[in-house]
Amino acid sequence: MIDLFVIKVGGNVIDNPTLLDAFLQKFAAIQGKKILIHGGGKIATRIGDQLGIQSNYVNGRRITDAATIDVVTMVYGGLVNKQLVAKLQTNGCNAIGLTGADANIIPAVKRPVKEIDFGFVGDVKPEDVQSTALKALLEAGMTPVFAPLTHDTKGQILNTNADTIASSLAIALSAHYNVRLIYCFEKKGVLHDANDDNAVINLIDRVIYEELKADNVLTDGILPKLENAFAAIESGVAEVLIGHADDVQSNTTDTVAGTLIR
Amino acid sequence: MIDLFVIKVGGNVIDNPTLLDAFLQKFAAIQGKKILIHGGGKIATRIGDQLGIQSNYVNGRRITDAATIDVVTMVYGGLVNKQLVAKLQTNGCNAIGLTGADANIIPAVKRPVKEIDFGFVGDVKPEDVQSTALKALLEAGMTPVFAPLTHDTKGQILNTNADTIASSLAIALSAHYNVRLIYCFEKKGVLHDANDDNAVINLIDRVIYEELKADNVLTDGILPKLENAFAAIESGVAEVLIGHADDVQSNTTDTVAGTLIR
Incomplete structure (x- = not known):
């Protein structure tokens, strides 16, 4: 019997207000314990452009430099995450918006530099996830909503792939629940x-x-x-x-x- | 016997990295249950300027229009709040960064328009604070860190005075704790x-x-x-x-x- 849904929704839905509102209504209506992980969407690139911050790519992959991590912390961790929370609340879902730094739920390691220096990007190991803290929130009737951000436990926020966060949380929470991970x-x-x-x-x-x-x-x-x-x-x-x-x-x-x- | 400290720190400390680091070290070292409420600081104005968003004032008081609420949601709820959380975590304090929308802890009312339309500004009543949710976080060993933001429970984030949030939380939590409110x-x-x-x-x-x-x-x-x-x-x-x-x-x-x- 499944008793926890860990659900990842991508930037394509975040970027489209109509799709997003429809999705949030459906998500709010899901019975039982659930967690949402959202991707970033293109709004960070747009705001970065407006702030004069160049997006740098190597082999098609975005590099998160110091200016970019500030932009994604603002946009994913602030604007996108809190707007999702406010909208879920009005749909009757008791959402609580988080990053992996909050309550140290997702400690990560800054990706080692090999051929490419990806900058402030975090790699996560499921065994490092603090599932007890997350369980406390779920048991208190809250629905955690994660931005695709973690931290290095030394004071630095790290940009982190939302799919990886979703699978890491699902694996870690399998110690406490029967989890269905939904992409x-x-x-x-x-x-x-x-x-x-x-x-x-x-x-x-x-x-x-x-x-x-x-x-x-x-x-x-x-x-x-x-x-x-x-x-x-x-x-x-x-x-x-x-x-x-x-x-x-x-x-x-x-x-x-x-x-x-x- | 005091068993909860509700502490408000202002924008002047947030704006000064040296003062802020010293403050966070001291805050992290405080024994027992505690909550931090932070002001915004001038960084929202700076980022708003860079984004071409005019700051509007009436009688010396800032008006929070639609573009401005997005900026303060990003900057206070994202950049400032999550950087504080990451820094507190590295100082051994199990911080969890929140706005009043999260877990519906601080429902507010958009300030009624009289002589001045302040825009997306929230007024809070202590009796509306969801102190049980906050208590669950405190009892789980977490230290809530609040950005000066609330919500109207209809999907809208509201800019809210940090002093008012601090006193409202302190009053509401007095149902559960002996509170010292520190400004x-x-x-x-x-x-x-x-x-x-x-x-x-x-x-x-x-x-x-x-x-x-x-x-x-x-x-x-x-x-x-x-x-x-x-x-x-x-x-x-x-x-x-x-x-x-x-x-x-x-x-x-x-x-x-x-x-x-x-």
Whole structure:
């Protein structure tokens, strides 16, 4: 019996007020304990541009320099996070907006410099997550809402991938709950036919996964998502679901619209 | 026996990295349960200027229009609040950064328009504070750190005076704790001689207050602070202390450097 939903929603929903309002209404209506992790969206780039801060990319990946970490701390940790909280509150969801620095819930390590110096980017290990603090909030009836930020425990905020935060929280909280980790993305789920958006495979386990791979059904884009899903399951997460933000409510039930992985 | 300190620190300390680091070290070292409320500081005005947002004032009072509430939500609720949290964490204080929207702790009412439309400014009533949620955080060993922001419970963040938040939280939490409410300001305390910064009056009660007023010892600046202090005490707060940010640690002991009001 699933008793905690850990749900990640991406920047594409954050950036679109209509999609966002619809998503937040559905998220608020989900029964039981839940956690939301939100991506950043493009607003940080826009505000950074207005502040004259150049976005630097190496091999297509953004570098978080000192000016940029301040912008994302403001925009993700302040503007986006608190607006989500205020909107969830008005929908009857007792949201509490957090970063990984708050209550030291997600200590991280600044990514070591190899070929590329990514700057103030944090890497998270699930075993470092302070799940007891998070459990206290959940048991007090609160719904934690995380911005994609952590800290290095030495006073520095770090920019951190929202998917990684979601899987790390889900793994750590599996010590206390039966967790379904839900990734909202732009498709309804894993498709049996890449040209048919409604050809959703509703259940994938290891056996089915190997068959789908052998049959070359899976696209390159979905393979790493499924690998990450199985990695989370092997680390204790009961179920992973990949589905559309529009379907988030039904994806917390037994008859899912998306793809349930277990 | 005091078992909770509610401490407000102003923008002048927030704006000065050296003062701020010294203050946070002292705050982190305070034993027992504590809450910090921080003012905004001038950084919101600077970032607003860079974003091309005009600061509008009427009779010397800032108007919080739609663009300005976004800036203060970013800067106070994101940048300033999360940097304080990260720094407190590295000093061994288990800080959790919040606005009044988080866990619906401080519901507020948008200030009614009379002669002046202050815009997105919130007025708080202590009886509306959700002290049970705050108590859950304190009992879980966390130190709440509040940005000067609340919400209208209809999805809108509101700019709110940090002194008012501090006194409202202190009054509401007096249902659960014996509270000392500490205001850090630029003097060591209430002075017996306005020209001698060390002539601190260490204890003021109603009788002494009336005597000081009769003797014209008190300056115009300190009178409203003392009136607010007595109002908080009449609403259940055990003690109010007015003192310097440098003295915050000793001002949580029995032998205060500042002015204890009770």
